[in-house]
Amino acid sequence: MRPISYARAASVDEAIAAVRADGGGAFLAGGTTEVDLLRQNVVTPRLLVDINDLPLSGVDELPDGGLRIGALTRMSDLAQAPGVTRDFPLIAEALTLGASAQLRNMATIGGNLCQRVRCGYFRDAASPCNKRDPGSGCAALSGFNRGHAVLGTSDWCIATHPSDLAVALVAVDAVVHTRGPGGERAIAVDDFFLLPGDTPELEHPLDHGELIVAVEVPPTPIARRSAYLKFRDRESYEFALASVAAALRVEDGAIAGVRLALGGVATVPWRARKAERFLIGRPAEPASFAEAAGQELAGARTRPLNAFKVELARRAIVRALTTLTDATRTQPREAR
């Protein structure tokens, strides 16, 4: 590992100032991505500013039914917060199906949103990678791309966004709150994740030294009947090949409300708005779900090794929505 400097910040403003003061400065939260990629020479900060002492932990249930999640809340703590397990099962399940117990004890919510892709060529500091080394090319286009994205790709990058949590958060229109040298900002989670386009090195709109301080989840009654479904190469401790965050409200057999987002198949956590629009008012039955999935995935751009993901994602969508429909039927009152 290359040498680094280290500073421990006692306040948010101090942390921001310390990172701002050094062009090679970066925040250190849980470290599960930062330390790993530092050791691999994929990221090369000169200074790590440890923010773990900052008072940014905890989950507040807001009077309106929403949540305010401190950026330093650990994945494991958020997953078992009562307001999350009760009102946002898709968030709790996405968290628990991610990483391992040890990593969930370390990794923070702010860090989770900033985690880097798992593309083997990005993580191998010797391969061409437009994300790590802009303009050097993309080894994944013609390489081993079985795990790569089929939605939101470009000729510069096809790396899959790895977060499960972020998929659940885009489904519920979360808002990322930041603080930086220019003051505070609220960024809709949809605007937080940038498509690779021809600048895959830009993954989010944060300035250097801008710190995520909280994530807010608006009141979302439909999320009480929600789920996160994840398919992967092994049963646990693995990134998604395809995953679905879904919430559903059925009235008199018709879909009155739906939230749908996809993971494991796109370069960003993918809100499936085409599918959502199609589903409103349709019968809550597998044929509707399959048609909606087909519309969402019609724009998929596959490679020989990852073409299977289209069918896998289609089936995952149908499975998730069918399961939620069945749950709605057994407990109709709660679903309203």
Add this chain to the structure above:
Amino acid sequence: MAMGVEVVSQAVRRGPGPGPVTLSVNGQEHELDIEPRVSLLDALRERLGLTGSKKGCDQGTCGACTVWVDGRRVLACLTLAAACEGHEVTTIEGLAPGGELHPMQAAFITHDAFQCGYCTPGQVMSAVALLAEGHAADDAQIAEWMSGNLCRCAAYPNIRAAIREVRDAGDG
């Protein structure tokens, strides 16, 4: 302070060369002279001679380095030693006092829950934490919540048997 005003950082900057770091490990304080880039795992193994925590992958995928920080199981390979100042680290060497075996260690022996033994300290640290967390209701839950600890010898059924025994005895 007013928003949008730059403040000069008061944070003490250390490194990149060696500097003093105080680590509390298994209830004992140690003064180390280490660079900020040194991981908790390397500090334990290379500086403190606590070689029970193992270096398998050194990239957070195998769990052989599992230790507790403030009582929670974490990966020592992805933790910087400097970041542990002010926190209590517990390693396999500190699990049971005075040369005694912790019930989980004894159960691992009883159930032959290892072959090569390299992953075992991490498995044991994870297994004791698992019981404290209450995530060992049945075999499926044990398997899920132990998935961060890989065993190349595939002793998983025996590891689960050891965990069940300690769980059922209620002395984990």
